[in-house]
Amino acid sequence: MTRTESDVLVIGGGIIGLAVAWRTAQRGLRVTVVDPEPGRGAAQVAAGMLAPVTELQYGEEPLLRLGMASNDRYRDFVAELADLTELDTGYRETGTLAVALDSDDRAELRELHGFQQRLGLESHWLTGRECRKLEPMLAPGVRGGLHVTGDHQVDGRRLAAALVLACERSGVTLHRASVTELLLTGDRATGVRLSSGERLTAAQLVLAAGPQSHLLPGLPAGVLPPVRPVKGQVLRLRIPERYAPFLSRNVRAVVRGQHIYLVPRADGELVIGATSEELGYDTTVTAGGVYELLRDAHELVPGLTELPLVETGAGLRPGSPDNAPLLGPTSLPGLVAATGHYRNGVLLTPVTADLIAEHLATGAVPALAAPFSPSRFAPKAAA
Ligand code: GLY
Numbered sequence: 001m002t003r004t005e006s007d008v009l010v011i012g013g014g015i016i017g018l019a020v021a022w023r024t025a026q027r028g029l030r031v032t033v034v035d036p037e038p039g040r041g042a043a044q045v046a047a048g049m050l051a052p053v054t055e056l057q058y059g060e061e062p063l064l065r066l067g068m069a070s071n072d073r074y075r076d077f078v079a080e081l082a083d084l085t086e087l088d089t090g091y092r093e094t095g096t097l098a099v100a101l102d103s104d105d106r107a108e109l110r111e112l113h114g115f116q117q118r119l120g121l122e123s124h125w126l127t128g129r130e131c132r133k134l135e136p137m138l139a140p141g142v143r144g145g146l147h148v149t150g151d152h153q154v155d156g157r158r159l160a161a162a163l164v165l166a167c168e169r170s171g172v173t174l175h176r177a178s179v180t181e182l183l184l185t186g187d188r189a190t191g192v193r194l195s196s197g198e199r200l201t202a203a204q205l206v207l208a209a210g211p212q213s214h215l216l217p218g219l220p221a222g223v224l225p226p227v228r229p230v231k232g233q234v235l236r237l238r239i240p241e242r243y244a245p246f247l248s249r250n251v252r253a254v255v256r257g258q259h260i261y262l263v264p265r266a267d268g269e270l271v272i273g274a275t276s277e278e279l280g281y282d283t284t285v286t287a288g289g290v291y292e293l294l295r296d297a298h299e300l301v302p303g304l305t306e307l308p309l310v311e312t313g314a315g316l317r318p319g320s321p322d323n324a325p326l327l328g329p330t331s332l333p334g335l336v337a338a339t340g341h342y343r344n345g346v347l348l349t350p351v352t353a354d355l356i357a358e359h360l361a362t363g364a365v366p367a368l369a370a371p372f373s374p375s376r377f378a379p380k381a382a383a
Contacts, residue, residue: 005200006030006031006202007031007202007203007360008021008030008031008032008202008206009192009206010032010034010208011034011182012034012041012207012209012212013033013034013037013039013040013164013174014035014040014043014208015039015159015346016208016210016352016353018163018164018166019350020208020353020356020357021033021172022163022166022172022353023353023354024356024357024361026170027360028361029360029361030171030173031167031173032172033175034175035177037176038164038167038174039161039163039164041160041315042156042210042317042345043156043159043160044313045313045314046234046346047156047263047273048090048154048159048263048346049153049261049263050153050346050347051148051151051347052068052070052071052151053068053096053121053150054148054252056115056116056119061119066325066351067348069351069368070348071152071347073350074091074350075091078091078159081166084165084166084169085166087161089155089158091152092152093152094264095148095150095151095152095250096148096151097145097147097249098145099131099138100143100144100145100253101300103143106144110125110144112146122148124148125145126144128141128144131144131147135249137301137303138300138301139301142300159346175200179209180192181217181218182335184220187332188332188333189335190205192205203334204336205335206335206337206338207219207224207330207336207337207338208337210227210345211227211281211316211319213227213318213337213339220332222379223330223332223374224374227326228278228318229280229316229319230276230278230317230318230319231276231278231279231282231283231314232275232276232277232314232316233273233274233285233293234273234313234315235290235293235294236272236312237269237270237271237307237308237309238268238270240268240307241268245264246307250263250264255299255300258292259276260296261273261274272293275293275314281316285312317341317343318339318340318345319340319342320339320340321377323342324371324372325342326339326372326373327352328356328359328365328369328372328374329373330375336356336360351368356369
């Protein structure tokens with residue numbers, strides 16, 4: 001039983017796969033997404049920080065450019081989604097405050113500030129007193145911080161719901177099923193087999209299956225490097241009216257070498273993230289994970305112990321070998337990758353969708369995508 005209906009078939013309906021499908025359908029191509037539960041995945045757990053400047057790492061300037069390009073598109077991207085779906089994605093232009101809790105953190109943040117300034121990024125050094133003036137709930141011991149006015153937030157769950165509806169309203173076929181095998185014709189990827197036995201074929205396929213991407217049966221060896229799962233545990237607290245606003249912007253720090261961040265949403269939710277654990281595909285919420293998050297968050301904002309804890313959860317970030325995404329055509333003709341976004345999936349959704357849709361519609365690899373070609377991991381030929 002074969003159905004041949006699509007120009008493009010997207011394997012994986014997380015926010016990356018859905019956004020790619022939506023943007024590609026806008027280009028006039030017939031698109032199908034295959035996923036048992038479109039809109040599920042890491043976005044259901046993510047805090048949704050849009051933080052290319054505060055999460056800047058040495059040696060990752062191409063990733064910074066990609067992150068900045070995506071951040072710049074966010075306002076229009078969510079406005080377009082809202083026009084089409086009448087759904088609010090919870091996008092908020094709050095800015096972010098990254099604070100230091102001791103003199104070592106302070107020295108590290110000072111260094112990051114210097115690096116940001118050399119790259120011409122918008123970031124302001126504040127004293128501890130100035131930090132507490134912006135965010136009075138911060139611990140009295142805060143030693144200083146960086147105010148990054150362009151690093152914002154979006155609600156991953158609302159974003160996923162809006163993307164599902166945007167796909168439906170743009171003519172994308174959402175096929176709620178599991179893919180069991182990638183199908184090849186000669187040396188070309190031409191379709192997938194589903195758990196029902198049904199086969200779907202398409203002119204081009206997009207692999208957007210997060211940390212499952214390289215495990216797809218039928219995928220020839222060496223086409224994709226391993227995309228490892230990096231577990232993140234996250235807590236959700238509720239800010240009662242009487243404590244509002246509690247925090248007015250994203251607040252983050254590095255405590256005992258671990259990133260901790262607090263993301264206050266307009267609807268009163270306060271998201272605390274995230275652990276970073278390399279334990280395979282396990283998504284158990286552990287007492288130790290919850291303890292560490294609460295302990296570190298409490299050091300930053302002691303008053304949060306008064307707030308109701310309403311949810312705990314764990315998700316899997318898809319990490320490539322160099323922690324940068326895999327974007328564009330693979331060495332297998334017919335197969336395009338859009339995966340490996342690691343800590344930046346929510347941030348990189350708009351730019352990934354635009355770049356991959358451009359490639360699918362024109363065959364060209366946009367310049368912004370070139371540094372993220374999956375072929376960068378191909379074994380080099382002997383000289
Ligand atoms: N981008 C934040 C995280 O992955 O924890």
